[in-house]
Structure formats: structure tokens, C-alpha cells
Amino acid sequence: MEPNRVVITGMGMVTPLGATFAECARAWREGRCATRQPLPELHGTPLEDIPVATLPGIKAAERLGGRRMLKYMSDAAVLGCLAGREALEDAHAKVRFSPERIGLYAGTGLATADIDEVKAMVEASIDERGQFSCRLLGERGLAATNPLLSFKILANMPPCLISIMECIKGPNLIFTPWEGQTGAALLEAWRAVAIGEVDCALAGAADNAAHPATFIYLHQAGLLRLNEYPASGAAYLVFEPLETATKDGRPIYAEIENVSLSPCDEGVEDPLSEPLGRTFAAAPAILLGLKSIHGGGRLSICGVDQQRLEIELKASS
Amino acid sequence: MKRVAITGFGVVSPIGVDRDSFWDSLARGVSGISPITHFDATTFEVQLAGEVKEELALPEHVKEVSREDPKVGFAYGACAEALSQAGIASLHGRVLLHIGTSLEIFNLNKVIYEGKPDFKAVARDMLKGISPSLQTPLDRASRLITQQFGRPRQSLTNCSACAAGAQAIGHSFHAIRSAYFELAACGGFDSMINPLGVGGFQLLGALTTDNQRGARACRPFDSERKGTVLGEGAAIFVLEPLEKARAEGKEILAEVMGYASTLDAYSLSAPDPDGDGAARTMIMALKDASLSPSEVHHINTHGTGTQLNDEVEAKAIRRVFAETWEKIPVTATKSMTGHLMAAGGPVELGACLLSLIRRVIPPNVSLDQVAEGCELHHVTEPGTRFEGEYVLTNSFGFGGQNASLVLRRYDG
Numbered sequence: 065m066e067p068n069r070v071v072i073t074g075m076g077m078v079t080p081l082g083a084t085f086a087e088c089a090r091a092w093r094e095g096r097c098a099t100r101q102p103l104p105e106l107h108g109t110p111l112e113d114i115p116v117a118t119l120p121g122i123k124a125a126e127r128l129g130g131r132r133m134l135k136y137m138s139d140a141a142v143l144g145c146l147a148g149r150e151a152l153e154d155a156h157a158k159v160r161f162s163p164e165r166i167g168l169y170a171g172t173g174l175a176t177a178d179i180d181e182v183k184a185m186v187e188a189s190i191d192e193r194g195q196f197s198c199r200l201l202g203e204r205g206l207a208a209t210n211p212l213l214s215f216k217i218l219a220n221m222p223p224c225l226i227s228i229m230e231c232i233k234g235p236n237l238i239f240t241p242w243e244g245q246t247g248a249a250l251l252e253a254w255r256a257v258a259i260g261e262v263d264c265a266l267a268g269a270a271d272n273a274a275h276p277a278t279f280i281y282l283h284q285a286g287l288l289r290l291n292e293y294p295a296s297g298a299a300y301l302v303f304e305p306l307e308t309a310t311k312d313g314r315p316i317y318a319e320i321e322n323v324s325l326s327p328c329d330e331g332v333e334d335p336l337s338e339p340l341g342r343t344f345a346a347a348p349a350i351l352l353g354l355k356s357i358h359g360g361g362r363l364s365i366c367g368v369d370q371q372r373l374e375i376e377l378k379a380s381s
Numbered sequence: 382m383k384r385v386a387i388t389g390f391g392v393v394s395p396i397g398v399d400r401d402s403f404w405d406s407l408a409r410g411v412s413g414i415s416p417i418t419h420f421d422a423t424t425f426e427v428q429l430a431g432e433v434k435e436e437l438a439l440p441e442h443v444k445e446v447s448r449e450d451p452k453v454g455f456a457y458g459a460c461a462e463a464l465s466q467a468g469i470a471s472l473h474g475r476v477l478l479h480i481g482t483s484l485e486i487f488n489l490n491k492v493i494y495e496g497k498p499d500f501k502a503v504a505r506d507m508l509k510g511i512s513p514s515l516q517t518p519l520d521r522a523s524r525l526i527t528q529q530f531g532r533p534r535q536s537l538t539n540c541s542a543c544a545a546g547a548q549a550i551g552h553s554f555h556a557i558r559s560a561y562f563e564l565a566a567c568g569g570f571d572s573m574i575n576p577l578g579v580g581g582f583q584l585l586g587a588l589t590t591d592n593q594r595g596a597r598a599c600r601p602f603d604s605e606r607k608g609t610v611l612g613e614g615a616a617i618f619v620l621e622p623l624e625k626a627r628a629e630g631k632e633i634l635a636e637v638m639g640y641a642s643t644l645d646a647y648s649l650s651a652p653d654p655d656g657d658g659a660a661r662t663m664i665m666a667l668k669d670a671s672l673s674p675s676e677v678h679h680i681n682t683h684g685t686g687t688q689l690n691d692e693v694e695a696k697a698i699r700r701v702f703a704e705t706w707e708k709i710p711v712t713a714t715k716s717m718t719g720h721l722m723a724a725g726g727p728v729e730l731g732a733c734l735l736s737l738i739r740r741v742i743p744p745n746v747s748l749d750q751v752a753e754g755c756e757l758h759h760v761t762e763p764g765t766r767f768e769g770e771y772v773l774t775n776s777f778g779f780g781g782q783n784a785s786l787v788l789r790r791y792d793g
Contacts, residue, residue, distance in 0.1 A: 109504045136649060163646060164661065172540060174516050175485040179500055186489050186498040194496025196489055198576050202424030206580045214581035215649050215779075218484055219519060219540035224780030227644040233658065235642050236782060237552060240519050240540040248537050252552070276500070280507050281516035325535055369520060371535065 067258040071380065072317040073309050074155025074302030075353050076147035076268075079340055080117035080295050084150060085353060087120070092354045097339045098295055105179065105276040111283060116274040117295030117341035122146060133229065136215050138176060141222035143298035143346075144270030148226035155302035157264050160312055163233040167262035169253035170223035170238045170300075171246025173271030173345040174278050177217050178210070185209035222270050226300070234262050241271075243334070243367020244325060246348045250373065251323045257303045264308075268300030268349035273342060287368055288342060289332070295341025299349035301356075316380035317356040328372035334365055348373050385557045386626045386633040386791065389469065389566075389619030391462025392731050393455040395431030395612050395718050399462060404735045407743035410763040412596035412717045414610050419451075419574050427588040429598050430574045431612030431719025443525055449517070450486045455615035455724070456522035456570035457529075463566065464530060467619035468631065476533035477562040478523055479553045480617065481545025481569040483723040485517045487577050522570055534562065540723075543683075543778035544642065545569055547726025550618060551640030551784055557620050568727040570615030579611060585650060587687060599720070600747040601684030601713030602691045602755040609685040612719025616727035635734050636789040638771065639670025645781030651689050656697030658783045663701045663773065666785035670771075674702045677709060677787070678769020679742060681729045682757075683777045684713025685720055686747075690777060692754040699757070710760045710767065713745040726776030730786055733772040737790040742767045 077084065080098030081091035100115035124142045125131045128149070134142065152158055157166065189205030191197040215221050219240045226232065237252050239245035246269040253267035272278065273294040282288050309316050334347055336354075343350055348365050352375060355363045359379025366372040390400060395413025397403035406413065413431045422428050437458040439447065447454030460480075464470070472478060491512065494502035506512040520538045527536055539545045539552070546569015553565035573579065582588050589598050589608035600606040626633055643665065645658035652659065667674060683694055699706045714732045715721075721728050736742050742765040751759060769790070776784045 105500060106504060108501050110508045111504070164643070168644060174518055175487075177487070182487075182489070182492060183498045183500070186492050189489065190493060190496060190498070194493070196493050198421040199424045201489070201576050201580060202422065202426075206425075206584055209584075211584040214484075214585055217487070217581075218542055218779060220483070220542045220545070220778065220780050220782065221649065224542075224644070224649065224782065227646045227781060228649065231646045233644045233646045233661075236541070236644050237548060237642070238539065238541045238545075238782075240538055242518075242520065244536075245520075245538060248535065276504070277515045280504055281514040281518075284507060284510070284514050327532055327534060369536065 068260060068305035070254050070257045070303050070320045071306045071309050072301050072356050073304055073314045074151040074157060075317060076150030077299045077350060077353050078122055078143045078146050079297035079350055080119055081340060083120045083122045089357050098341050100293060103276050111279060116279060116293050119296060136212055137225060138216040140173060140270040140272040141225050143296060144222040145225055145229055147268060147298040147300040148230060148266060151266060151300040151302050152230055155314060157302050161264045163231045165234055165263040166232045167234040167256050167265040168223055168227055168232050168236040169249040169265055169267040171249045171269030171345040172219050172222050172238060172240045173273055174241045175217045175219055176272045176275040176278055181210045181213055232266060241345055242369040243344060243347050243365055244369040244371025246345050247325045247371060247373030250348060251325050253303050254320050254323045257305060265303045266300055267303060269346045270298035271343050271345040272296045273344045292337050293341045295343045297343040297346045297350055299346060299353045301349065301353055318359055318380055319378040321376040321378050324374045325371055328366040328370050330366060332366060332368060382558050383560055384623035385554050385620050385637045386623040387618050387635045387637060387734060388621050388626050388631045388633060389463035389467030390634060390731055390734055391459040392616045392728060393433055393458045394614040394728055395433055398433060398435045398437060404739060407714060407732055408741050408763060410744045410746045412746055414596050414598055414719050417574060420576050422579060425579060425583060426590040427579055427583045428592045429610050431610060432574055433613055446521060450521060452482060452570045452572040453522045453525060456480060457525055459615035459617040460526050460566060463617040463619050469619060471531040472527060472533040472566060473531040475563040477535050477553055477556055477565040478526060478533045479537040479539060479549040479565060479567045480523055481539035481541060481549040481723045482519050482571050483540060483542045483545055484573060485519060486575060489576060491515055541778055541782045542780055543722050543725055544776045544782040544784040545723035547776035547784035547786055548642055550727060550730060551642060551786055553620055554637040554640050557622060565620040566617055567620060568617035569724040571722040571724040572613035573611050573722055574613050597747040599686045599716050601686045601716055601745055602695065602751055602759060603748050604750040604752040606686045606691060609687050610719040612721040614721050614728060615724050616731045633791045635737050636791050638789045639666040639787035641665030641669055642784045647781055649780055652693040652777060654693060656693045658781060659694055659697035659777060660700050662783040662785045666787050670787040672771060675705050677771050677773050679736060679767060679772040680709055680711040681733050681774040682711055682713045683775040684715055695755040695757050707758055709758055710742050711757045712742055712760045714743055716745045716747040726784060729774045733774050733788050736767055737772060737788060740767050741765060
């Protein structure tokens, strides 16, 4: 049986360039760059003057239908849920496909915790010698933190929250924490649609790389080159067979002709690093979204995990 | 489509840090659950875990990383054993390395500076190189493995919580079957037996506080189950095209037949009470294996000992195996190992593999009284003979991710 031709019919995005895909795409077309400012949490440290990309106002509670779910969410989960919802709505996916036939293929970045929640727990766990005490953690430290803390730091939670909020029940894969892993998610989503394992795939990633602890790690590990700066962001895309999109009269951003992921020795290559900042796990999905508005062409990105993602895009006719 | 063989298996677990010792404990029904020794948990409500207490024979640089992040050493040890059994010296070439894990380790001590939690002061020290970073990326294990054994074409780190290891194996199985790769090393590794790991899951109410039960505190399907017990370890498998392995004269341990994954889309912590996600996963895995439910001869359940999981899983099994569930022997080896999180699925697949080879089903050692709603054909005694051909194992994760795998005995 011939594999399905796979097209992109939905886009969702939150980046320093905009709070929606339309805003990000407009800024990208106009050649705008991310706004940057130093992190207040790092004032007084050697990173105090080095800015990171800032996100626009995202109106998370309003767009995600209230504050109830936000208490379970890390910042990356919020970004991912916003992008996932926008992409599914853009493609009208939830009214066209059964939940069991929608797959979810995602990348996630390094885990990040709310510093205030951790601080309260640690503060209550310091003994009279000024040392961290497991005994005190058990006695009072745990009671001082958000009981849902584990949900915020488990790496699979951002995509799982999308599944729960959007009722996606199909096959799934979640990879972490760098660009090549999201590349694998995009590759598997493309394959799953091509072979008919799913009728539709939501594929993408979210990364809170501008979190202070992550910024420190990236700096320490030498993962940011001169003039590079971290950025948080998310992008999700809806893939489906060309035949379905055509039959349903859905607008098509681009056709994905081929996806490959292979070892790369040439060092990091992220075409978004200058205008947008380094979004690490989110970068391949953001790049695919922004490239798709030009219709065709070739996308290539090589990340920290030394795996090169290449995607051949064809303009929609 | 190629047939897919298992040619190597390595394991590090609370009941044995190699294949033989793991099986010896499983078959005899020896529990690895005991009071926590990795840190002082005496003031925690949860005081039990399935710890790996033996020191692993690891290269010094791996030991160094493992002192901070023990799961990395477990992954390395299990991988080395699996590759050795399969006669694989290098991962170069059309090889997939795909391993699953769940949570970065976070040392709470690191954020204290001069007796106070002071993130800025700690950050200054980190940036001066005086203290290590707070982040412990989940791909550390795969990096160490590829440093030692060579760089595969793809190296993936799956983070689908308790389903991560099973997903890694299932995805690798499909990749070999479709001829995308010629060899895969796949599985899972995990350890959450640290203050934040145990504390965080205690806060979620997922762990038993029935500490006086000791080695029998993890009680899957039992009427007095009160939550799961954390375990730690790793299990790695080598998968190859069956015909290629046979042509090379390799020992084929078993054949991987089917895999599926689904999402509950219900709750972060609780399974769908109807068991729809669990049932769909098993049905899809059987379809993937071209099997009917009546052809399955043994099930190693997810069986965590939590109120919700066990009842929902039992319900889903009864639904999928409507005609035969009363005759299919099921076990829950978490009763001995505890819940190894991302490594749980792979360790349980290892139990299935060894059950096929040794023709014995390991028992659910803590099951005294089957809970209402958990009725299945439970195996509770060591030494239960098993001559069946097909086995199925389930892994259901926090966040609603489900995975099922099907193995077949290989008789040449």
C-alpha cells in the first residue's frame, strides 16, 4: 500500500515573537527579533547583565478555560497547552477525528521547578547547623510545598496535560530534552500519519529554557555560544493525510515530503538562534511552523544532542 | 515486515543485579522491599522502597556520575549485560538506542547557602564552577552508553513516566520490524528513592504508608493494598531481525510480537475508571501481534498496589479477555521489586522473557485476599509451571500514558 502524503493543517505557537502562531508568523515575516531583558532572579550573579528572551502576555487562564488546571502546570506545560490547543483548533481536528485516532508526539525540555515552591520546602528543612535535614523535610518541609510539585517536574506532564485538556487518546511518544529528541517526535508523527497508524497527529514541543536554573546550566555546560541567549517557547502542529485535508476542504500550510534524523558532527546549527533565541527542545517545531508559511523548502537543524533533523517541505498547490 | 528477536537482556533490580540473580529471586518469590537506607526517611510517612543495595561493577567515570544520579549507573550496568549477551561490542551503524526514564534528580542540599535557601548565592557559586548545576538532564545515561559503546544512528531518551521504558521497547520493536534499523538497544532505567522523589510521591498519596508490612507492603490486587512502593533499577534489551540473528547463530531468547500505546485523556494521577485506555492498549497490541485474546497464556500486570490502578486494570483484563480471563495466569512482580517507574515495564518484560525461557511464572507474593473488583487468575505461589507460548505485559503511567507488549516463546 502506498504511504499517505502528509500535510500540515494546524499550527499553534507561543514564542518571544508572539503569543499565537499568527503573531509569531507576522513578526518572522517582518524580520523582528525577540525582546530581551536580564532575569531578576540572577541579579547579583555573573549572569545579571546577560538578557534572555521575554515572552509576550499570553493570557493563559483565559485561553485555557480557567485557573483550575494551571495549578498542575509548569511554565512549559502552560506554553505547550496553549500551542496544542491553538493547533488543534486551527485544523478543526477535534471535530474531524476520533480522539482514539489522534496521536501525540512531543519533545520536552529540561525540568524546571518554581523556585518559590522549592525555597519554602528547603527553608523548612534546614536544621540548627544550617544544613539540609531529611528528618526535617519529612517532619515539616514537605508540608510547606505545593503537594502537586511532582506533576510540575515530571518530564511527560506538559504533553499529558495537552492530552487531558484536548481529549487526545491515540498512540504517543515523548522524548527529552534536546532538539534531536523533538526531531524524533516530528519524524514519528510523520511516519504514523504516512502509514495510517493514526488519522491525525499533534506533534511539537515546549521548553522553558529561559528559566533561571536552566540558564545557569546552559551557561555552565557551554551550550550557549557568544551572543546566544535562551528563550522559552512552544509549537505544536497538526499533521494529516493530504487526502483527508482535501476531502474536508482544510487549508494546507505545506506538505511534508521527507523527514530524517541522523548523527551530526558539525556542531549546533539553529537558524532561530538570532531572531528568537535558543529554545532547545522547542526549536525544531517552531522552525517547522515558521518555515511552513513559506510553503516549500528544506529545514535543517542540529542540536545539543548532535542529531540533525532534516525536513523537506513542499508548497501546497 | 521483519520478525524481531530478543538476543540480549540485562537487568539491575532490587532483587538482583544481573539476569541470574534477578530470576532466582523472582522464581523463589523473594521481595526486595525493605526500609529505606539511601537517606534518612524515618520522619517520612513512607519508609519503604525496593532499593538496589549491591554495588555495581562500573567504570570509574560512570560511578562518579552515579553517586549523584544512581539511575545512570543502573542503565549502564543493564546495557552492558544486554550487549554482552547479544555479542554486541559496538552500537555504531544502523542502530537505535532508545531508553526511557522519568525524572531529573534534584538535590535539595544544593540550594542552601550559609544556612539559608539562597538561589542567587548558589547561582554565583555554580557560575564560578564552585558547585554543580541544579539540572541533571535525562540523557546523561545515553551519553555515557554511547561514549563507551559507540554512537548509534539515533539515540533517544523517552520520558513517558511509568510507560517510558515499555514505550522505548515498543517503538524499537516497530523500528526493527519496519527495517528502519538493524539493531536496537532499548529499555528503561529509573530511581526516585531520594528525598524529593519519595517526598513528592508521598504528597501525591501514591505510596503506601503501611510500613509495618515491610517486604510485603506492595500488595497488588489485595484487599488491603494501600499504595505502591518505589523501586529502582533498569532493564535493557537487544532487539534484532530474527532471520539475521538466526543466520549469525545467535541465541534467540524470545520473539517480540506486538506493541501499542494509548492515552487515557482522563487525569494526571488516576486511570480512567472504565479502563478504556488500558483495554484499548491491550486490544491494539494483540492486533499488532495478529493474535486473538484467547491465544494469550500469561499476563504480567502493571499491578502497582494502588487502589485505583489495580481495580481498573483487572476490569480491563476481564473485558479484553472476556472468554478466557479465568484461565490466564496473571502475576504482579511489583510485589517483589516495587514500582521501578520508567524501568517498571522493561523489568516486567524481563520477567516475562525469563518465564518463557524457564517455564515458570513468578508469584504475586503479597496477595492474601483478592480485593473486590480485582478478580483474575492470580498466581501467588512460587514454582507455577508455564508451558504457554504468548505473554503480555502492561505499563500504565502517571499522566495517562499506557503501553502493552506481547512476547512469544522461541522454540527454534
